[in-house]
Amino acid sequence: MVQYSDSHLDASFAALSDATRRAVLVQLGRSDASITDLAGKFHMTLTGMKKHVGVLERAALVTTEKSGRVRTCRLAMHALEEEAAWIERHRQLWSARFDELDNIVEHLKNKEKADARRKRR
């Protein structure tokens, strides 16, 4: 059972709300990279990229490790599991509710058609 922590979800959805940070996650999903690599790839200053990586790290989506002068960024294990679980759980409930509404609408439409036929007779 996945435990939702409000503050964790706050931090990770906020981290996901930026297109560059999402692209950094996608990139790290392909291979680990240093902050310098990432800054180069995204045409960004080192300082700018450090900020984005910091946001992703605080949201537990990325881990970093310093070796000498290079800080290597990795996708965190189990990244996005809680976020996916939260979204999926509610989508399923909602989709059940929309199906129910569809059924009611269908039922009302059929009833209307039957009434119209009855009147025509």
Add this chain to the structure above:
Amino acid sequence: MVQYSDSHLDASFAALSDATRRAVLVQLGRSDASITDLAGKFHMTLTGMKKHVGVLERAALVTTEKSGRVRTCRLAMHALEEEAAWIERHRQLWSARFDELDNIVEHLKNKEKADARRKRR
């Protein structure tokens, strides 16, 4: 095929980054509600709740309709579909990558054990 729009995902993930807004979505998943109902349920001022609903509405997660003096809030159809698709797509890729790493680690461990056995002989 789901189309990801960067600005749509920016807005919706930002909308999801607040525990109250997530709770409002869950509540609207159960039943439609007026802003006054929601403000009461979440012990919040009308102005505060209006702001939250505004953020959800701009992110296309909620629709509202005014009838007389009452504004009714509804969960938007297809809410969270793009967000779920984005997360699922990348989780699958990453999980495949982590499985690959697991296999390599397993392979190295087995090799180490075999080497140790060979030395002991």
